[in-house]
Amino acid sequence: MNSSTDTTGTTPQADVIVVGSGPTGLLLAGDLAAAGVQVTVLEKRPAKISNLTRAFGVHARTLELLDARGLADELVETGQKITELRLFGSLSLDISTMQSRFPFLLSTPQYEVERLLHRRATEHGAVFRHGAEVTGLRQHAEGVEVTVRREDGSTATHRAAYVVGADGIRSAVRRATGQPFPGHSVISSIVLADVRMKSEPDITVAVNGSGESFAFVIPFGDGYWRVGGWNRERADIPDDAPVSLDELRGITRRAFGSDFGMHDPRWISRFHSDERQVPQYRTGRVLLAGDAAHTHSPAGGQGMNTGLQDAANLSWKLAAVLHGDSPESLLDSYQSERHPVGRAVVRSSGAIIRLSMAHNAAQHTLRSLLTHAVDRIRPIRTKAIGQITGIGHAYAAPRGAHPLVGKRAADVSLADGSRLHEALRSGRFVLITPPASPDLPTAPAHDPAAPAPFNDRVMEAHWAGDRSGTLLVRPDGHVAWASDKPDPSALRQALARWTGA
Secondary structure, three states, X not given: OEOOOOOOOEOOOEEEEEEOOOHHHHHHHHHHHHOOOOEEEXXXXXXXXXXXXXXXXXXXXXXXXXXXXXXXXXXXXOOEEEOEEEEOOOEEEEHXXXXXXXXXXXXXXXXXXXXXXXXXXXXXXXXXXXXXXXXEEEEEOOEEEEEEEEOOOOEEEEEEEEEEEOOOOOOHHHHHHOOOOOEEEEEEEXXXXXXXXXXXXXXXXXXXXXXXXXXXXXXXXXXXXXXXXXXXXXXXXXXXXXXXXXXXXXXXXXXHOOOOXXXXXXXXXXXXXXXXXXXXXXXXXXXXXXXXXXXXXOOOOOHHHHHHXXXXXXXXXXXXXXXXXXXXXXXXXXXXXXXXXXXXXXXXXXXXXXXHOOOOHHHHHHHHHHHHHHHHOHHHHHHHHHHXXXXXXXXXXXXXXXXXXXXXXOOOEEOOOOEHHHHHHHOOEEEEEOOOOOOOOOOOOOOOOOOHHHHHXXXXXXXXXXXXXXXXXXXXXXXXXXXXXXXXXXXXXXXXHHHOO
């Protein structure tokens, strides 16, 4: 990667350049465009959405974020709802008990997620440049210059105030910043395929291992099943080695005792899985999200979901800084909030893989103890479900803050008959108060005479019913501030800190 900007063409400056049009980049671009930010998406691939079903599941927290963008219900129609996660043959996690509008894992091809997010980004005015391979990047005091090579071999420079690298594991943006990507390969020669089955297993996500092999099975809901497997005897085979359905059948039989009569693969591949995380998600005016910032095993299906949640955290912060509503230091909270989540996902997905690969007495004993604890001790089970589904992720709160601060806000009912996630579709903070609350520091948001910062950045809503207390919810659905009793002074401070109002 070079830092040269020697080009044959230039383009007008955007507010933000997003590199990569996978799910993470698409959600980010759509959010920014909806907020009135000029955003350009640079994508190395030609102008088409891939039909490769790389990711295979959308978890509850991600569906909530998509609901806050008006997309979740349409996406749910494309896939299969799964309410049970079955690990190691004996551990069953019932996720239907989650306190969410989406108490399930949605099994749907990644291209369905990309289709909806691409449509939204385009409708809001995001500009796409396909066939644009990033070859150089240079930061300066006023912004960033990105050099790209076009499909015809010519070069161009794109300029923006900020650049977000959402361009995957081999991120050109990450390399251009000089950031390391420390970690290691956790498992090699995983065989992956989408197949039909003559003898279909239960509609669950199942992960099991025999010590010498492990495999996972998940239904797509369209007659195909995603099957992945690994065999210790073939662990050193390179990714480009030939792969056959017979190899996957053999692995699955060892892990599950049956190959379920799999046939007619629509695609089959071999790959390896790394555990890596970049030390800093922000380098000046350049930020990283999704697989460009972290990568881990596919166990638990958390990869795409974590990237989408990165984008939801970052998008409103970039918009606030660019609109002059918040200081640039707000962007530092992206690192402090999302880096610990990425680290936790690397560890939890790695634990599932390692426990599935258990092959000696000590490892089997540890797996049995952990399985027993998760199965029998409710707080541990709740934490495990929260980690996998994303429902349990919370951001650090200041000392002395209300217990809800930093946590995901539940999709509560509001007095006008709507829900919180519907209110969040405005892209603003939502201030929820009791009806006729006397402690508001400004006029209600629906009042045209209300001060402009409050009107533009904060939407007022009221609790349905007689609930008391006040809640300030961030655009990404996390609680910024809360109080159980009227506290006008503290609310003024919270509004000033978070919204500039």
